Amino acid sequence: MKPLALVTIFGVAAIGWLNAQTPNHNTTHYEAEIQALLDAMTLEEKIGQLTQISNHFDITGPPPDEGENKIRYDLLSKGLLGAMLNITGTENTRAIQEMHLKANRHGIPLLFGLDALHGYETLFPVPIAEASSWDLEAISTSARITARESAAAGVHWTFAPMVDVSRDARWGRIMEGAGEDPYLNAQVAVAKVKGFQGDDLSSNATIAACAKHFAGYGFAEAGRDYNTVDMSRQTLHNVVLPPFKACVDAGVATFMGGYHELNGVPVTTHAYLLQEVLREDWGFEGFVVSDYNSVKEVASHGQAADLSGSAALSLQAGSDMDMGSLTYHYHLQELVASGQLDESVIDQAVARILRVKFELGLFDDPYRYCDAEREKRWLSAPEHQEAARSIARQSIVLLKNEQELLPLSRQNRIALIGPLIKDKDNPLGSWRARGIDSSAVSIWEGLQSAWPDTRWSYAKGCGITTGARSFRDRLTIDYDTSGFAEARRVAAEADLVVLALGEDCFMSAEARSRVHLDLPGVQQQLLEAVYEVNPNIVLVLMNGRPLDLSWMDERIPAIVETWFLGSQSGHAIADVLTGAYNPSGKLPVCFPRSVGQLPLYYSQKNTGRPGDENHPHIFWSGYIDERTDALYPFGYGLSYTEFTISDLKLNTSTLTPGEILTVSLTLTNTGNRAGHEVVQLYTRDHTGSSTLPVRELKGFQKVFLEPGQRRKITFELTEADLAFYTAHGKWEAEPGRFSVFAGNSSKADLEAEFELAAPR
Numbered sequence: 001m002k003p004l005a006l007v008t009i010f011g012v013a014a015i016g017w018l019n020a021q022t023p024n025h026n027t028t029h030y031e032a033e034i035q036a037l038l039d040a041m042t043l044e045e046k047i048g049q050l051t052q053i054s055n056h057f058d059i060t061g062p063p064p065d066e067g068e069n070k071i072r073y074d075l076l077s078k079g080l081l082g083a084m085l086n087i088t089g090t091e092n093t094r095a096i097q098e099m100h101l102k103a104n105r106h107g108i109p110l111l112f113g114l115d116a117l118h119g120y121e122t123l124f125p126v127p128i129a130e131a132s133s134w135d136l137e138a139i140s141t142s143a144r145i146t147a148r149e150s151a152a153a154g155v156h157w158t159f160a161p162m163v164d165v166s167r168d169a170r171w172g173r174i175m176e177g178a179g180e181d182p183y184l185n186a187q188v189a190v191a192k193v194k195g196f197q198g199d200d201l202s203s204n205a206t207i208a209a210c211a212k213h214f215a216g217y218g219f220a221e222a223g224r225d226y227n228t229v230d231m232s233r234q235t236l237h238n239v240v241l242p243p244f245k246a247c248v249d250a251g252v253a254t255f256m257g258g259y260h261e262l263n264g265v266p267v268t269t270h271a272y273l274l275q276e277v278l279r280e281d282w283g284f285e286g287f288v289v290s291d292y293n294s295v296k297e298v299a300s301h302g303q304a305a306d307l308s309g310s311a312a313l314s315l316q317a318g319s320d321m322d323m324g325s326l327t328y329h330y331h332l333q334e335l336v337a338s339g340q341l342d343e344s345v346i347d348q349a350v351a352r353i354l355r356v357k358f359e360l361g362l363f364d365d366p367y368r369y370c371d372a373e374r375e376k377r378w379l380s381a382p383e384h385q386e387a388a389r390s391i392a393r394q395s396i397v398l399l400k401n402e403q404e405l406l407p408l409s410r411q412n413r414i415a416l417i418g419p420l421i422k423d424k425d426n427p428l429g430s431w432r433a434r435g436i437d438s439s440a441v442s443i444w445e446g447l448q449s450a451w452p453d454t455r456w457s458y459a460k461g462c463g464i465t466t467g468a469r470s471f472r473d474r475l476t477i478d479y480d481t482s483g484f485a486e487a488r489r490v491a492a493e494a495d496l497v498v499l500a501l502g503e504d505c506f507m508s509a510e511a512r513s514r515v516h517l518d519l520p521g522v523q524q525q526l527l528e529a530v531y532e533v534n535p536n537i538v539l540v541l542m543n544g545r546p547l548d549l550s551w552m553d554e555r556i557p558a559i560v561e562t563w564f565l566g567s568q569s570g571h572a573i574a575d576v577l578t579g580a581y582n583p584s585g586k587l588p589v590c591f592p593r594s595v596g597q598l599p600l601y602y603s604q605k606n607t608g609r610p611g612d613e614n615h616p617h618i619f620w621s622g623y624i625d626e627r628t629d630a631l632y633p634f635g636y637g638l639s640y641t642e643f644t645i646s647d648l649k650l651n652t653s654t655l656t657p658g659e660i661l662t663v664s665l666t667l668t669n670t671g672n673r674a675g676h677e678v679v680q681l682y683t684r685d686h687t688g689s690s691t692l693p694v695r696e697l698k699g700f701q702k703v704f705l706e707p708g709q710r711r712k713i714t715f716e717l718t719e720a721d722l723a724f725y726t727a728h729g730k731w732e733a734e735p736g737r738f739s740v741f742a743g744n745s746s747k748a749d750l751e752a753e754f755e756l757a758a759p760r
């Protein structure tokens, strides 16, 4: 897009907002200003506020003369839109805003939204990677920097965080969230919302956040994207909703629906979710945007007979803004005219959208986010890149390290093999906002710069995909094995091989479900070929979902999970491989032994027939051909040092409602390197009116200790922390026996017990 051309075509627009009555902000929620606007707006203008479009047409060229693009263009040039997505850059956003405001007689600015999930131009680790850091401050920092860069480039609103709990590695979008656990997801979600929005939404360094996809999307059947979701009220309230509720409590400005149906109702029209839960129970005052085109898809789901029905059901249920489908634009006027829809429903949705625009400060100055100087100053700023490196290395999970292969020794002759060694693009991950293609630091570059005097040998071995690769491309898997011979030769001459394998980064995210959790293409064959000539392998993985690493776990001495770490990937990986940084990441999701175990998660129910692999009878809840537990469990990750956790103590054996249970323990670094450990606290509620999981994460602390150092760690639990959605449909704790487990993974084996007393 050539922004200057736009400015010349439309001229320096007459600025509508200046002519409009400037609202005065003397109420917290801008009620008077909003009412004044509603009183002055026509129905058509109101519907415009509920309409969001993407820039499908070439906005710098001549206006399109037919089809939907003409309609979109007309809406923009007539000032009849509420928001646009994917318009970025100060010049573009300014030019579009001017064009819109010139025609909008009330001076209502457009909102510009973007999927800035893990960075804008500086890219941070993809969300599942970042969650592996279990470092909430770092996660908040990455969101703050993402906001600062996005806001500097004219963007007001990010479609993040995605807080969908997911337990199915087949689902490509598992990469976009914080994994399988509701508590961890909620903590990460709050860190992100606070990072994006800061204390003041109207600051030109913060942007509005969006909790998505409300709700249950991570439970799409068989891990197939857009698929049906069917779950109990218990699972909905205990597992899926807590991260969304945490976002509301943290003040998130907006929510997004999803593409799926939940228990027979498309979420776009889900009145129980959007009215009862979100607005009535939780008191959410922001607005809800549909997912892209999902208003239209209500008819495809089979809930509405036609698109007019889709529009009516969606708006009435509480989907305030129609992203992309123009269904509100086409049908709401007629629905009001025919008496099928009350205009007050439209007014309510418009009010919610206007409120967010006021809060962003856009009525004071619609160009407050358009400052070319700030854009130049902040995009890829050195301090942002530094933060990206620091968060990236914290996100790496050491899965296995036998024979002390890691950290690497300079004495060894090291071969660097694999398609991801010199790759500068895949590490950026999918949903890369305005990250520059192939701009990541590769592993090769990272190691060269860490140890410049070392001679590394290299062979690519094979590729992963060939041809065009992007969010929109169908990927073509690369099956070429012609590089194997060279890889074997290089491996045979080395003492040790660092082998970098994994997925193409566009194999995860939307519409990227897989049924095989293996290394795509011929990479497994390459691994076996190299292993045959040199088994001293450090396997460095990049992937957007848990893979089945059973073969590797049996044979490969060292395995490092890096996910996709963003712009500074290679430096971060080099920091860990060379020992400059002691790995501290922990898995936010179980790694299965087989795809057949999915969905797999640590906080499963006991069942009536619990057991383990050594169970004496065959009639227990397991498999006859595989273990039931994970290969690498939730919360697991190694360090180059050793930690022990001991002295688990409770301050009382009976927790009385209103009082505090203090759990204390001692963490000791018994190894010979400084490092971080993530101490994790789980509970089990042994009896409930509805059944509860065998373990639930209730707290964690990431602690740094020097070798030999020990520290007393305490956690506090109250009755509220033990509450759940009971069989009576209430969120409350039930008295009875509880266990507490402490450790450094979900397998935590220190245990203590207490009673929760009945309320006095």
Ligand code: NOJ
Pocket (backbone or CB within 6 Å): 085, 115, 159, 212, 291, 292, 510
């Ligand atoms: C569809 C995705 O489901 C959603 O997460 C995203 O924010 C929108 N498209 C906009 O790109």
